[in-house]
Amino acid sequence: CFVATASLTSSCLAFSHRSMMTSSGSLRRAIASSMTSSPRPIGYNQRSFSVLPTQFSSTRLASTAEAEAAPSSTTDEENLTDEEKEAKARAALKSPFLKTMRDRGFLFQCTNLAELDSIMTDAASKDEAVSAYLGFDATADSLHVGSLLQIMILRHLQQSGHRPIVLIGGGTSKVGDPTGKDESRVMLTDEIIKKNTDGISKVFEKFLTFGDTTPSDAIMVNNDDWLSSISYLEFLRDYGQHFTINRMLSFESVKQRLSREAPFSFLEFNYMILQAYDFLELNRRYDAKLQLGGSDQWGNMISGCELGRRVDGAQLYALTAPLITTSDGKKMGKTAGGAVWLNADKLSEYDYWQFWRNTSDEDVIRFLKLFTELPLEEIETMEGWEGADINKAKIVLADEATTLLHGRDCLKAIHDTIDSMFKGGKSAAASTEGLNRIFVSDEEASEGIKFIDLFVKLELANSKKEARRLIQGGGAKVGDEKIVDENAELNKDRFGGANEVTLRAGKKRAGVVELQ
Numbered sequence: 001c002f003v004a005t006a007s008l009t010s011s012c013l014a015f016s017h018r019s020m021m022t023s024s025g026s027l028r029r030a031i032a033s034s035m036t037s038s039p040r041p042i043g044y045n046q047r048s049f050s051v052l053p054t055q056f057s058s059t060r061l062a063s064t065a066e067a068e069a070a071p072s073s074t075t076d077e078e079n080l081t082d083e084e085k086e087a088k089a090r091a092a093l094k095s096p097f098l099k100t101m102r103d104r105g106f107l108f109q110c111t112n113l114a115e116l117d118s119i120m121t122d123a124a125s126k127d128e129a130v131s132a133y134l135g136f137d138a139t140a141d142s143l144h145v146g147s148l149l150q151i152m153i154l155r156h157l158q159q160s161g162h163r164p165i166v167l168i169g170g171g172t173s174k175v176g177d178p179t180g181k182d183e184s185r186v187m188l189t190d191e192i193i194k195k196n197t198d199g200i201s202k203v204f205e206k207f208l209t210f211g212d213t214t215p216s217d218a219i220m221v222n223n224d225d226w227l228s229s230i231s232y233l234e235f236l237r238d239y240g241q242h243f244t245i246n247r248m249l250s251f252e253s254v255k256q257r258l259s260r261e262a263p264f265s266f267l268e269f270n271y272m273i274l275q276a277y278d279f280l281e282l283n284r285r286y287d288a289k290l291q292l293g294g295s296d297q298w299g300n301m302i303s304g305c306e307l308g309r310r311v312d313g314a315q316l317y318a319l320t321a322p323l324i325t326t327s328d329g330k331k332m333g334k335t336a337g338g339a340v341w342l343n344a345d346k347l348s349e350y351d352y353w354q355f356w357r358n359t360s361d362e363d364v365i366r367f368l369k370l371f372t373e374l375p376l377e378e379i380e381t382m383e384g385w386e387g388a389d390i391n392k393a394k395i396v397l398a399d400e401a402t403t404l405l406h407g408r409d410c411l412k413a414i415h416d417t418i419d420s421m422f423k424g425g426k427s428a429a430a431s432t433e434g435l436n437r438i439f440v441s442d443e444e445a446s447e448g449i450k451f452i453d454l455f456v457k458l459e460l461a462n463s464k465k466e467a468r469r470l471i472q473g474g475g476a477k478v479g480d481e482k483i484v485d486e487n488a489e490l491n492k493d494r495f496g497g498a499n500e501v502t503l504r505a506g507k508k509r510a511g512v513v514e515l516q
Contacts, residue, residue, distance in 0.1 A: 086113065089113050089114035089117070090102060090107075090113060092114075092117075093113075093117050094117055094121045095116075095117045095120035095121045095124070095160070096124070096160040096161075097120060097156060097157055097160035097161075097162060098113075098116070098117050098120060100156050100160065101153070101156070101319070101321075103376060104156075104369045104370060104376065105322075105366065105369050105370055106149070106152075106153055106156075106321045106322075106370070107319070107321070108295045108320045108321050108322040109295060109298055109318070109319070109320040110317070110318070110319040110320070111302070111305060111317050111318050111319075112317060115317075116290065116317045116319070119289070120160075120162065123161075123162070124160070124161050124162075127161075127215070128215060129161060129162045129163040129215035129216050130162045130163070130289055130290060131162070131163045131165055131282075131286055131287050131288045131289060131290070132154075132157055132162060132163070132164065132165065132288065132289070132290035132291070132292055132319075133164070133165035133166070133167050133279075133282050133286075133288045133290075133291060133292065134150050134153065134154055134164070134165075134166065134167065134291070134292040134293060135167040135168075135169050135172070135223070135275070135278065135293070136150070136166070136167070136168060136169060136200060137169035137172055137173045137176075138168060138169060138170055138173045138188075138193050138196035138197040138199075138200060139173060139176075139188070139196065140196055140199070140200070141195055141196045141198075141199030141200070141343070141346075142199050142200060142203070142341045142342055142343035142345075142346045143200050143203055143341075143342045143343075144339040144340050144341050144342060145332065145339075145340040145341075145342065145355065146324075146331065146332050147342070148342065148371060149294075149321055149324055149332075149370060149371075150292065150293070150294065150321070151203070151204065151207050152207075152370065152371060153292050153321060154166065154204075154207065154208060154218070154292070155207045155208060157292075158208055158209065158216050158218060161215070161216050162216060163215060163216050163217065163218065163219070164208055164218040164219075165218070165219055165220075165221060165282060165286055165288055166204050166208070166218060166219070166220040166221070167220075167221055167222075167223060167278065167282065168197055168200070168201060168220060168221070168222045168223070169222075169223055170193055170194075170197050170222040170223060170224030170225075171222070171223040171224035171225075171226070171227030171228055171274070172223055172227065172271060172274050172275065172278070173188055173193050173196070174187075174188065174190075174193065174224075175267055175268065175270060175271050175274060176188075176267070176268055176271065193224075197222065199343060201220065202343070203342045203343060203405075204218070204220065206404070206405060206406075207404065219286065221282070221285075221286070223274075223278050223281075226281050227274060227277075227278075235277075238311075239273070239277060239307065239311070240273075242306070242307055242310050242311065243273055243276075243303070248269070248272060251272070251299035251300075252299065253296065253299065253300075254269070271300075272299065272300045272303055273303075275297075275300040275301075275303070275304060276300060276303040276304040276306075276307045277304075277307065278304065279291050279301075279304030279305070279307065279308060279316060280304065280307050280308050280311060280312065280314075283308055283312070283314050283316060284312070288316075289314075289315070289316055289317060290316070290317045290318070290319060291304055291305075291316070291317070291318050291319070292318075292319055292320075292321075293318075293319075293320055293321075294320060294321060294322075294323050295320040295321065295322055295323055296323055297320065298318070298320050301318035301320065302318060304316065304318070305317065305318055324370070326360060326363055327360050327362035327363050328360070340352065340355045342405060344406065347436075347459075348435065348436035349402060349406045349410040349413075349414060350413075350414050350417060350435050350436065351436060351459075351509070352401075352402055352405065352406065353398045353399075353402045353411075353414050354398070354508055354509065355398075356371075356394070356397050356398035356401045356402065357394050357395060357397075357398040357508075358394075358508065359394055359397060359398075361390050364382075364390060364393050364394050364397055365379060365382060365383050365393070367397055367401075368382070368393070368396070368397050368400075371397070371400075371401045371404075372396075372397060372400035372401055372404070373400070373404070374396070374400060382396075399411055402414070417432060417435060417510075432500065432502060432512045435502070435510055435511055435512045436458055436459065436511045436512070437458075437500070437511060437512035437513070437514050438454070438457050438458055438511070438512075438513055438514070439513075439514050439515075439516045440490075440513055440514070440515060440516065441515075441516050442492070442515065442516065445490070445491060445492040445495065445515055446491070446492050447491075448489035448490065448491040449489055449490050449491075450487065450488070450489050450490075451467070451471070451476065451478070451483055451486075451488050451489065451490055451503070452464045452467035452468055452471070452486060453467075454490060454503060454513055455467040455470065455476065455503060455505060458503060458511030458512075458513070459511070460503060460504075460505035460509055460510075460511055461505065467486075468486045470505055470506075471483050471484070471485070471486045471488075472486065475505060475506045476503070476504070476505060477503070477504040478490065478494060478501055478502070478503055478504075479501060479502055490513060492515075495515055499514060499515045500512050500513060500514040500515065501513050
């Protein structure tokens with residue numbers, strides 16, 4: 001497997017790496033040939049490990065068995081470079097959670113990896129749980145598939161016997177995370193944040209078990225509970241002294257914003273301080289020792305570790321996963337049709353299934369490892385598949401990913417729909433159950449409704465302009481009949497005595513208009 005080892009510069013984000021492979025049956029190591037020495041925060045041994053995303057699909061990750069069977073180095077421990085020590089620690093992981101992170105491609109960066117591994121292994125041997133948290137701001141009323149990687153990390157954590165803490169950012173949503181943004185986020189009212197919090201909270205129950213009966217039962221908390229009651233002057237005196245402007249300006253997320261034309265407000269500049277304080281507060285309240293997140297949050301997460309050490313003398317840890325992009329470089333979670341939402345009221349089970357089915361050949365193996373729970377051995381058998389067989393792997397991916405979110409019961413309706421619409425299978429009446437649908441009244445149908453409006457309502461097009469282009473390009477159909485006039489209307493005659501009609505956008509997207 002391809003592994004990159006890296007040293008943190010004063011910005012904690014600059015990396016130097018190279019990768020290498022070993023022969024089959026031995027551990028695939030990657031050790032940097034030269035590293036730049038740089039100051040590191042006191043008490044932290046910070047390295048990063050990255051599996052190159054574009055090479056996941058063609059290269060099998062080193063299995064746990066291979067890692068454990070790897071021969072030990074004959075080099076004296078004291079003569080090993082920092083990078084060799086870290087690579088050795090990565091190969092020698094014993095914690096089931098950390099081994100899963102490594103083997104399935106989640107592990108990107110981690111502070112004091114060997115020490116964290118020892119703590120988690122020791123806790124498991126005593127039937128105890130290490131508490132780890134991951135934060136989700138309430139910026140929309142549903143999470144999208146870009147957040148699924150983080151949710152899967154929490155699920156693996158719980159399955160390994162440790163306790164997930166889901167942190168809802170009701171307080172930080174009032175500020176807005178500037179990371180990766182070209183401009184300031186729209187300010188949200190308390191009412192909108194409350195609505196969004198309710199919307200995103202329900203998805204976690206599909207992946208995690210909440211309660212208070214076992215050490216690994218998940219809990220959900222809201223940082224508005226402590227952030228909204230902060231006294232500004234007291235907060236500055238107690239915690240402001242532990243943050244330097246010099247260091248904050250060195251973070252890549254800050255440098256990117258400062259290099260753009262949009263202003264970077266003092267409000268947003270405070271976000272990293274609030275995120276660091278969250279870690280301190282969660283450690284005090286719930287004994288959280290580990291923060292999980294995406295690699296774009298690394299600087300903020302390190303600040304939280306340092307704040308805990310400086311203020312309370314706590315030893316805290318941070319672990320990041322790589323930011324997931326598709327093989328063509330696009331950000332995970334977006335399609336031509338818009339965001340791939342996790343809530344069924346914003347995206348149907350059928351459309352969610354189709355998103356995974358449309359995965360590129362280059363991404364399917366990588367996504368099977370990250371977004372399903374299929375055994376790695378089973379996934380590895382699919383790596384050599386080509387042609388029609390790789391499409392079978394995509395169907396497995398779509399089935400397994402959809403089952404995790406929506407349950408296995410919805411798959412029959414989805415497959416029936418596909419068989420009828422695209423394979424000439426079962427009757428059309430039985431085929432539309434899995435499709436997104438809208439309802440029109442008898443009066444509306446009698447008056448006529450423009451197809452371009454219906455395509456937008458069914459989310460088969462993002463705008464009327466896009467719907468017009470779809471019609472002009474020959475990709476819009478009502479039933480099996482192509483729509484050629486962009487001003488054409490759906491009227492009652494089109495139903496032909498039935499109570500629904502199917503609109504199609506291209507070969508794989510469709511929706512139903514039902515007559516009430």
